[in-house]
Amino acid sequence: GRVICAQDRQHRQVAIKLMKIDSKEYRILRVLSKEPLLFSAESFGCVIPPIDFLEMGEHCFVVMPRWGDSATWPWFSTVREALDYMRSLLKGLCFLHERLIAHRDIKLSNILMNHIGRFEQIHKNPFRKQLRHEGRALYALLDFDCAVMFPRTSTPAERRLPGRESFIFGGNYSYDTAQGELDYDPFAYDVAALGQLFCENFQQLAPITHFLAPFIDRMMTRDIAKRYTAAQALLVFDDFCSRLSPWQLDTAPPPIDDRCDPENHETWARLPEDFVQQWSSHREPKLPLSTKVLRWICMQPLGYRVVQWARRICAVFTARPSLKAYGRSV
Structure with a gap:
């Protein structure tokens, strides 16, 4: 348009x-x-x-x-190429967050590659494969329609947004506000949204690169205090990748599993038992029944408003500071 x-x-x-x-x-x-x-x-x-x-x-x-869209097409020839793609997105998100810019609309269509090709020919395009093989493929985030930038003088408490503003049509999302939360941290939300994108597109790589299971779970964890920041995620990712063997990096990655549910995936079930035990602290627990009920209520007509009304009443009695006026973004 x-x-x-x-x-x-x-x-x-x-x-x-x-x-x-x-x-x-x-x-x-x-x-x-x-x-x-x-x-x-x-x-x-x-x-x-x-x-x-x-x-x-x-x-x-x-x-x-002008760069090209459909950056994951054709599918990657090696795990190394897929990890390069993932690292680029982590690096881009880290770059934005360091400048207090929250993207808020992370999805496949907002990720480009330094190669332009006709949509109907991308699946068979040999030039993208060549760029990746030669290590010259680049990936980047774009589109700041929904982005928010905060002043350098702002505090973490002032870098929160109303929960209702987290719902962006057609975008990727996190579940941080799916329970009727009054406000949310857009930077933590970005990390969870990118983690969900990774889960939906790359969790099938975990049997080859085991670290992806705890890594993605820690990016998406519902315990936001334990969730990686963008900078932490990039550091951990680089550390994990440095330990991979050449045969792991050169293995052909399995195709995308279209049935993947970010909150109910079976990634851990396909990993060695000793690895699962070693990293059990990073494994996200099953969704509690109380959270399922809250989400169900919020999806009903007027349900979201009712839950937010109840949360406001509770916040008044607990004097939550997050009820202060928003608007420090620039």
Whole structure:
């Protein structure tokens, strides 16, 4: 709708997006345009950078490099290639969070690859396979329609958003607000959403790379205090990957299991018993009945409002600080 493709004077493929100058997305892109890491081939931050701004009154045409979508197609030839993809997304999320930018809409369609191909031909496209094999494939996050950026002077308590704002149509999601929570941490939400994307697309790799089971569970855990931050997840991921053998990295990864339920997957059941016992502290427990009931109520007509009303009453009596006004995002 608001994005068109073109070619600039240097014959580079670009995408041009129209947006309002007073929008949060515009302000975020202005900040990203000043980040040297997004223009570095050696230390690319895995976020699509804006390269020009054409302002016209209250609107602006933002020019960005044109990359290709459907970044997981064709499917990866080796586990190493799949892990490179996962690491790029962790790196991109870490880059944003370090600058207090919460993406809030992590999904496959918002992940691009540095190769453009016709949609109907991507499954058989040999150039993507060649880029991956040569280690030249790059992946990056984009689309800041729903993103929020907080001031450097803000406190963690001020970096929370109303629970109702977590529901974004067509986006990936976390279950952090599925029980009618009044507010939520958008940064922790991002990590859980990316963990869910990993679970849905890569949990079948766990029998080859065992660490993915505890790693993904810790990204998605319902105990948010124990959940990795983006920076922690990247460090742990790199540490785990450094311990993999060449045969593990060069093994062909199984295809996506379309039946995967992020909260009821059987990843651990396919792992050695000694490994399961060693990492049992990272294993996410089954969903409690009380949580299932709360979610069921919230999915009913008016159910979500009723649960939030009850939570507000409880919050008044407990004097929760999170009931203070929101709006510190910029």
